[in-house]
Amino acid sequence: MGELARATGVTVRALHHYDQLGLVSPGERTASGHRRYTAADVRRLYRVRGLRQLGLSLPEIAVVLDHGGADPAALRQLLDAQLRQVRVQIERANRLEIHLTELVAQLDAEDVPRPDQFLTTLETMSMYERYFSQDQRDRLAERRAALGTEAVDAARAEMSTLIEEAIRHQRAGTPVDDPAVRDLVGRWTGLGALLGTDGAREQASAGRLWDDHREEISRRMPWPAEDFLAAVEYLRAARGAGRAV
Amino acid sequence: MGELARATGVTVRALHHYDQLGLVSPGERTASGHRRYTAADVRRLYRVRGLRQLGLSLPEIAVVLDHGGADPAALRQLLDAQLRQVRVQIERANRLEIHLTELVAQLDAEDVPRPDQFLTTLETMSMYERYFSQDQRDRLAERRAALGTEAVDAARAEMSTLIEEAIRHQRAGTPVDDPAVRDLVGRWTGLGALLGTDGAREQASAGRLWDDHREEISRRMPWPAEDFLAAVEYLRAARGAGRAV
DNA sequence: GCTTGATCCTGACGTAGCGGCAGGTCATAG
DNA sequence: CTATGACCTGCCGCTACGTCAGGATCAAGC
Incomplete structure (x- = not known):
């Protein structure tokens, strides 16, 4: 388990979280209850990582992984929406940057x-x-x-x-x-x-x-x-x- | 109070929250316990709004309002740190935008x-x-x-x-x-x-x-x-x- | 004085995505 | 047989409030 965590860069706690949500659940468990991830689970985990880096939420990722394979249009739409959202975020952050820069400049320009x-x-x-x-x-x-x-x-x-x-x-x-x-x-x-x-x-x-x-x-x-x-x-x-x- | 909320664009719930944190507390209360905000409180509230728009956290704002007046260097440092953080965020968002754009293009380029x-x-x-x-x-x-x-x-x-x-x-x-x-x-x-x-x-x-x-x-x-x-x-x-x- | 609708109060729970801890179980090397 | 990891299942915490629930208060009209 720690092995998988190290290999994927996901923490053990996150794996538990994904399991709890049903996002990535181990295919089987040992008799004692330890999680055993199959190769398919590992692939799924990598996909989750990839989709997370796009900024998608865990429920969105679940939808993509469970039904997205059958519906390319929905996938495209989701990515489009995400792209729009990121652009809005960029705009806001740029405005904030300008605002902060001006304020710092003003602060520096004051004699006292x-x-x-x-x-x-x-x-x-x-x-x-x-x-x-x-x-x-x-x-x-x-x-x-x-x-x-x-x-x-x-x-x-x-x-x-x-x-x-x-x-x-x-x-x-x-x-x-x-x-x-x-x-x-x-x-x-x-x-x-x-x-x-x-x-x-x-x-x-x-x-x-x-x-x-x-x-x-x-x-x-x-x-x-x-x-x-x-x-x-x-x-x-x-x-x-x-x-x- | 709803009046203040409407005038400042802050919700009543947020006012309660600020009061609970001690960030903006009404100077006095009526006998029945209703909050009465003084003019000084209102000014403080506007300052909180202004600092929030810079992306500062409520604890940071509390520090600025309570001790920042005496320490311009600390204020400058805080704004600098905030500015650096915003720039990092902009960089990340830009990379994400490029990544998403490429992926959408790839998705569109596929024949099937x-x-x-x-x-x-x-x-x-x-x-x-x-x-x-x-x-x-x-x-x-x-x-x-x-x-x-x-x-x-x-x-x-x-x-x-x-x-x-x-x-x-x-x-x-x-x-x-x-x-x-x-x-x-x-x-x-x-x-x-x-x-x-x-x-x-x-x-x-x-x-x-x-x-x-x-x-x-x-x-x-x-x-x-x-x-x-x-x-x-x-x-x-x-x-x-x-x-x- | 009484009713009524608007406003206000104090809790308390929910949010996203885990981090971190407590208290207990399992596996393996020596 | 034991010591030491690695693992398990809860459960609380975090931001900045939103959103009820259940009750008290206020201003105004009758």
């Missing part, structure tokens, strides 16, 4: 490592991922990549000044249909168009995100939370007023 | 689909993978790819005629130091050199494989098993004799 800020970034990203689909996130990332780091940083800076102006106007009580505010809204939507958040679906997602989490988001901004919140509401109202006209 | 032969191929491959390391297999696959399909098929054909000649000589009792047999051995080692199996480690691996499984291998060949076995032993003896001289 602030793990807390890192965690806050993660927090925000995980919120953001709840509201934008994989597709949308892919497109947005592509867009940013196409623009390049400089352009994205510039857009970010523009967004900052824009927010600050909005805060001032909101505090001053400038009416939302004032030309200056109209101009602000124009620059705001322009930034959205640049970054690719101007689609109907992206707007809807961002709207839901804001509706559900306006306080949390505002609290994480480099401005006083209530100022930021009020400014964004002000801009949205102004955009709404602009549309209504 | 013979699932049984397919399983036998798998069997053989799983045996072969036990004796050649990942490194060796990669190098051999690279070598075959560099040679191209035609050259590999030609080598295979040459190997077939070589085996048949060896069978004839062995049956005829030609001595192993006969010039004709010397020539056979020369062509044999030449094929090995072509396919990249001429390294010391590859020879050793192949030797162990043959020693452990000569009967099984022989039985799978398109010649009578005992003829094939005898022919290979004959060639090995001839090679040994040639070396001794």
Whole structure:
């Protein structure tokens, strides 16, 4: 038994497991109950090993070995499904790799490592991922990549000044249909168009995100939370007023 | 609570689980025992979500959240380890994808689909993978790819005629130091050199494989098993004799 | 105040593929 | 006859929850 285990690279415990499932059972037993594997059993065991390396589950393997010989189409279908699954897995793993690489780079780029800020970034990203689909996130990332780091940083800076102006106007009580505010809204939507958040679906997602989490988001901004919140509401109202006209 | 669950995309059951592990526990409870999550708890929950998406385990996340804030180096190390693990996973998945693709192609290429032969191929491959390391297999696959399909098929054909000649000589009792047999051995080692199996480690691996499984291998060949076995032993003896001289 | 439907609670079992251990039996060499 | 492997049959453990079961609580309408 240990002999078979060594020859096949399967542990004795796994052999017991396969026996229990009826996947590979010894053809006979000695009087004392010890398992005796026949040559056919050994072949079957090798097949199990081969199919396991394809990532199939033990029940799937059982089906292939017991009925697969008669049904090539089913076998092909199973392999196809497995292949699709592996490709999905590869895609996910690649995305994760990119994500991790970026995070490590960000961590290294910080002059004074602030793990807390890192965690806050993660927090925000995980919120953001709840509201934008994989597709949308892919497109947005592509867009940013196409623009390049400089352009994205510039857009970010523009967004900052824009927010600050909005805060001032909101505090001053400038009416939302004032030309200056109209101009602000124009620059705001322009930034959205640049970054690719101007689609109907992206707007809807961002709207839901804001509706559900306006306080949390505002609290994480480099401005006083209530100022930021009020400014964004002000801009949205102004955009709404602009549309209504 | 269901509210929190909906807002964060975490199930109620997961919240219970996190509470049980002490990963995210509600700051307080109502008199009746219902969980009340504070704003700090919610932030912590978002961080857990973010770290989970990096593929970290719950115990790892607990460490990061409880002590990671004070130790940026440990955090970096953890992310590095995770990144390495993901890369290994990507490599494995890619190899599996190639393997599956080849198998599906092979299945499709058969004029008469013979699932049984397919399983036998798998069997053989799983045996072969036990004796050649990942490194060796990669190098051999690279070598075959560099040679191209035609050259590999030609080598295979040459190997077939070589085996048949060896069978004839062995049956005829030609001595192993006969010039004709010397020539056979020369062509044999030449094929090995072509396919990249001429390294010391590859020879050793192949030797162990043959020693452990000569009967099984022989039985799978398109010649009578005992003829094939005898022919290979004959060639090995001839090679040994040639070396001794 | 009472009912009702939604929400919440605490256990407890199930998952995939074995790993590992405990306590006992069998086989073989000395 | 015994010492030492190799083998046997249970049974618990692992991840990160899903999925009941059975009961308590809550908010709202009557």
